[in-house]
Amino acid sequence: MEQQLSSKMEELLRALDQVKKYREIAASMIDIAIILSATTVAVLVLVISGNLWTIFNGVTTIPENHLPLSALVGNGSILVIIAGITGAILRVTLRVNAVKVGQWKSILNEGAPGAIKLLAELKWETIFKDIRSAKLGLSLYGFLKTFLIWVFGNVILFLYWDALVKGNIIHLSVNPIAIMIASLLLALALSNRDLRKRYEQVGHLDSLLWELRWFDSEFRRADFKT
Amino acid sequence: MNSEEPISKPDLYVIARVIKILKERKKLNRTTLATSTGLSYDRLVKYLAWMSEKRLVQFDSDDNVFLTELGADTYDELVKWILQYVGKVRFPKLT
């Protein structure tokens, strides 16, 4: 029975550790927003500078239809975007990995006394708040990933279409609506699995919240009598 | 303050630890019990006074401490009681 209790407590504490990591994703959202905003500013400055240069200084053409400035701006923008997205993902990963977990293991090794101590030390309101933050964080993260793929798709399609027009390879002006729709379809197709995973995770957290609320309320009211 | 004066609000964790050690080692003197449970001697004495009053532990003629039947049963009941609640919680698979 003592082994059973330890096992059940381990399940609970592992779940709470996972909640801590998810909550860290929510806390990282502002960092991600800053990194992505800075990336957007960098790309816009690059594109605007390139366009201004093209208009005021002319376009240097080398063997037919080659426009090195467009390629520079296009490839530069793509590199900046890749760097920005990589930076954002790295930031989240580093913060999540820095979360201290498993600190309860040595106490739980004591058996039932350890379980009692750990149960007594749980701060339920903080746990419930963490679960709510975790749900929000996971949802935002899922949508953000899809949004980033959409933005990246828009930029790539726009830059290459623009380069083809400037290079006189195609004669259709850039159509922003067509680009946005094509990128959205691509983004939804690529992030479909990830979005489903996030949906399931949020559902699991909901279940955990309900279970723990029940446990907290029942355990508080319960009266141990020998 | 008399070091043998019982405590008013016992820590369930400490009581559980003392009972667990005594279950494993059957009989111990106070000093060894304090070392095994990681408690200070004075604190252990207070807890033993409380536990003795509740008939969870007894002392023999050599002043060694041992667990009573009530003490052993109480521990098992405590584990069972906690498991009654913790055992009902279903944990979803979080990845």
Next chain:
Amino acid sequence: MKKSWLLFTLLLAVAILVSLIFSFHSVSAFADLNSSNESAVVISKATYVSLRAQIYISPFPNSTLTLLFPDGSQKTVTTYYNFEVFLPNTAEPIRYLPTGPQNIYISNEHPIDAQVIPNITNDTISNLNGSFSKVSVYWFEIQGNGSVSISVFGVGI
């Protein structure tokens, strides 16, 4: 709190830059010329726009194209030829609704235009030679067999 301010500043910068992006316009035109009649390459813009146009002339095999400019000069093209034209901003700072020559539609939402008008008549030429309200027009006649392609980029700031 500091992070919030930084984010706010960056978002403001994004908003400003995005509105600047919308000041850029591009348009292109393409035509195959295959008749003895003259056509006109017309590039027009609102005066508050700075514009650069790239014009590519490509005669068909064993053909020539002749470019006739309003100042009387002309150029005969027997092989692939391209050149650029820069039309600067000549307007006062305040924007207004421009009106251009007939059949050339310039507005604040579409302040640049490029066309190859086929089979031009004397009326067309006198229209193009006219004066317009707040619109600049660059044009030349072209005659022969070949293709013309125009790419125009402008910014209205």
